[in-house]
Amino acid sequence: MKNYYKLLLMLVLGISIQSCQDDDTEFGEIITPSNLNISVSIQGQSVADPNGDGTGIVVFSAAADNALNYTYDFGDGRTGSTFNGVIEHRFVQLGVISYNVTVTATGTGGAASTETIVIDVLSTFDDAEAKQFLTGGTSKTWYWSVAESSHWGVGPSSPDRIADQAPAAYYTPAFFSVPAFGRYCNDLTECFYEDEMTFTQDGIDVIFELNNFGSTYFHNSYLSQFGGPSANNPDNADECLPFDAPAPGVITFVPTTDTVVPVEESRKTTMILPNDNFISWYAGSSEYEILEISENRIVLRCIQGNNPDLAWYHTLTTDVPVNPNPTCS
Template sequence: MKNFKTICFYFMALTAFAVVSCQEDDVSIGDIIAPSDLQVQAEIVGKDTDNPFGDGSGVVKFSASAKNALTFKFVTPESQQLAPNGVASIPFTSANSGIFTYQVAVVAYGTGGISTSTTIDVEVFVDYTPPADLLQKLFGDGSKTWRIKSEKAGHFGLGPVGGNIPAEWYGAGPEEKAGVGMYDDRYIFNSDGTFTHITNNNNDDPTTDASGTVFGRKGLIDELNGPGGTADGDDIFNYPYNDYTNNYQISAPGGAETITLSGTGFIGYYTGGSHQYRIFDRSVPNELILTTADGNGSFNWWFIITSEEPATAMDEFTTIFNTLIWEDNFNTNGAPNPANWTYDLGTGSNGWGNNESQSYTDSPSNIIVEDGSLKITAKAENGNYTSSRIKTENLFEFTYGRVEVRAKLPKGAGTWPAIWMLGANYDTNAWPASGEIDIMEHVGNDQNTIHSTLHFPGNSGGNGVTESTTVATASTEFHIYSVEWTADFIKFLVDDTVYHTFPNTAAKPFNADFFLILNVAMGGNFGGTIDPAFTASTLEIDYVKVFQ
């Protein structure tokens, strides 16, 4: 015996120009043309001779077409779904098992927002209740907060449409996409069926700030709010987008557990399409592997999400490197030891690649060893700026180890001291392919904020993978700035406290020889505006030590 239930609702005009489907073809208002000849087809998933109303998943695939249509919207009693290509898969749900009739409004939008609409009834067998363990995993006793598991290889990637190998064609390495607007997003599957996307989880303290940026596919991401963000090949970085709340539904077409987000809801990387995320694997605690096909029908995109926040940066630290292999204690007055250091001199090309304002010299007024310290002094001289930069290139280069530098930093707006390392093969493997490890950077325009950053392909310039911490006495007291560098991770510390951990992999350039660099720059892309009253300030270094 069939159990019928009809869910009816009224569809109101969504724009001031909305018209109904029975209008004459080619209605126009100047250059504004209403879509016409709106046709809709419905395919019930799992429908066959033995199952005339489908397989019980409640999923129906809709295909809409219309003349002069730019995009389509499918409206059900439970959700709304945009479909620029006119194709949408919609799961219908019910508290009870049975065969139900659902009415769906289909809207075709043309130029100027004018629309044409129609409705279609579908009769569907619904016999699916999400497993209790899946619901527990998604939202627990109320809600959980999920994020892209950026520290895990393959957390974002792509493969063929319909593929079953995660990130078969490309998988991002750990933290590879830092700085593009994805890793600071958070996703909440609420127990009431709503889905909340926080587009920047770092700006809500002390008050909520809904603004943020997201990451997506060129062309497709314009569905969110028109053009925006920064184009990089087929990607759009840091597309401005605010927090939002839509609905989500769980279904199992063909037995594959699937999360469908309403409207333009998405996870990780905006790909358009059906906004359906098939759960490929949920066997790992606090982790889901999801996949979705993009709106172009070109790829399946893969994501690993986790409900665990990253391990706290301020974790306990025990070094694995205890053998001192190189050091300079700066105990001999005069110029730096030539057996340890060579100079970079002059203005460099384009201000050393960062539009810096200083010229580097080997003058004792800019660099000298005295009173048990190396002193690098940036000075204003006749409207120009001088400073020094020294390095161990071709004298001491190494792979893996712990570097410790005890230093007191200069101050003053425009100063930019750095303790860093550069891949020794940079002359044949041009930066950023050679890699760069910035152990410590500080800018006087943000006094007492210490930065550590890694640069490598895809993460050069302002897209470096970076973290920061505060040192209240950075310019008045000595502190130990160090890095612990292994094949598996790179940890940055101040006074033996870790504040930044980067997962290293064989695919990164951080598995070959690097050399040390010490310098004080002035101004530039990171140093910023120089105080017109600036005269001089000094970076003092007590020692540099390397352990393996």
């Protein structure tokens, strides 16, 4: 009997060893990338302007032996990734700022090598007027402009994505717009109008905070990622789900470049909200082009994160909504 158990144990060990060998054969040799080198090209850099021309644009090129992809931590709260090691990034903190940029080259089996470089970059972009409008110089809270027709809607993002539209379709909610108070009296949208978006001045920075009172209105294509749809949503429509709002943080303001909106229809300033934050309604994007802004009204445009064919429009106001969730008969 003892010999039997010994034979059984040897058989199990043999199968385990063979399995590991098979795994090694399947995935191949794990090789850590080596000889990681990083080169940097700052736009407009010269002897007279060693930190660039003020655009803040930098092109990075990384190369390593046996690397499959490269990830970048730019040292300004943003990251990026690329397979060929080349990536462009715009630094927007005003003035000449030193950034610790970390590049990670990843090889087979997740083996990785990391290098960090320090670069000094000049950025001169600053939309001080937009910051003043957003904050009033201290702090302002914004709400959906519920009494205004087309305060929320969708249209085509660009002729490259959806052609054969009138020119205005690419900077207006041409496909669908919500009428005034259009999301009232619906169990699935009861959280929609109560959200508060607060912008607070902190030196030259602006801090964004979303108060969603514990639930957020999600585009239906994102429901499964956040615990939906609920039992009372058999048609998989957009709906409110329990959700903790992202932490507040500093907004990144950048010049708007990748847009089809004509210059006369856009401020050409884009806000990148921190910590994957968003303006009340979740469509997978934290980047909002400012089309219009004044002391008490903003019109924003964003591209849906999982469907770049669609551009969404939000109109906000500083006027507190009257009874944002009325009792409906």
